């Protein structure tokens with residue numbers, strides 16, 4: 268099971284990890300091959316050339332040493348190391364015209380990933396990409412050493428398409444026809460209403476022993492797939508964190524599933540069977556041994572019922588955890604929050620989105636700002652840290668709404684440790700794009716946005732240029748505010764949440 272570059276280099280990729288664990292539990296020997304983390308190490312250890320300086324490379328290696336060995340991260344030092352690493356990647360990228368390899372993304376100015384057919388034809392001209400050397404010098408020889416003929420490629424982001432297509436050609440040269448799957452392919456299946464396979468380039472017909480993976484559950488009863496550890500091609504210590512972060516979800520879909528701008532509304536909600544999950548987490552904990560471990564509970568929204576069942580496990584194993592929560596009334600209880608902290612919770616992520624109750628109600632976020640205010644302040648009393656996500660530029664947003672968001676953060680700044688500021692992108696399929704008139708918007712109806720690989724679409728608003736106004740507000744109003752500027756400065760750049768958990772521990 269291969270995960271293509273680039274993914275954030277801080278933890279094993281969750282989708283492939285869970286799938287590989289399901290296969291392993293069926294006695295199908297499965298190797299989880301995180302090509303993304305290996306790719307970063309490949310870039311890091313290349314001999315200096317004219318494209319990058321030896322000093323930039325040394326600074327990048329020092330940065331990785333810091334990420335892997337610091338007891339905790341200091342914001343200013345962390346920022347310097349992140350910038351040094353990113354600077355080296357930028358220098359390294361200059362040998363490939365128009366390409367930019369980053370810590371969390373890769374882009375190419377000449378052919379966008381939305382046009383895989385054009386990119387595939389370009390590859391056939393024998394063109395060299397930032398991946399060519401890695402694929403031929405390291406990945407393919409390793410695959411040959413494993414002596415496997417069955418390879419699955421798991422895709423999460425559009426930018427991984429570049430690598431996937433190049434790998435497809437390299438695998439054909441050794442007579443391997445890979446399968447593809449993953450979150451991105453699931454979205455593309457839904458958008459196109461058929462089995463998406465890049466116009467026949469990839470095999471989607473799984474052999475019979477894998478067919479159980481395709482069974483679609485129609486009930487809300489718990490998912491009962493047993494899980495067992497796969498073989499990890501790269502050890503946990505390769506990731507850019509001081510202790511291993513292991514991701515796992517308690518559920519699929521989102522138990523709330525009502526926010527109107529959510530692109531994931533088609534996913535049915537299902538919990539995992541907790542006893543099976545606990546057994547699996549024990550295996551992971553035993554693998555790490557007596558070292559500290561942090562679990563990233565990576566549900567879209569962590570359901571507290573299943574979480575409560577796991578708290579004794581976390582506590583007895585002295586494991587820590589973090590995850591994405593909703594502002595539920597359950598959290599209006601200091602004793603409960605204290606229990607979470609004592610069981611290993613360190614960081615709670617919340618999608619606040621806006622300080623305007625009107626907008627929250629309009630888009631069905633399903634919580635009151637009064638509750639959010641109290642939850643944040645109670646949670647920080649226990650030692651928990653709060654990571655808040657704001658979303659500007661929602662349809663119908665006014666200057667007054669934005670000011671309310673600013674006021675909310677100012678008022679609660681002592682309880683907000685990290686901030687993520689984002690501009691709204693309109694998912695191609697969601698309630699808002701399905702009923703644009705309800706939200707005073709019009710979709711830009713150009714042909715290129717009809718292509719299946721366009722996951723988001725531009726829009727104009729009859730209320731005026733909301734997006735540019737929101738962008739200006741973030742830049743000239745929000746970030747100029749000394750309180751907010753300080754929170755943003757203390758928020759880890761680029762890698763964000765997976766490093767925030769190590770800030771000032």
Ligand code: SF4
Pocket residue numbers: 521522523524525526528529530531567568593618
């Ligand atoms: S809480 Fe998050 S995942 Fe759940 S519906 Fe809202 S936006 Fe989607």
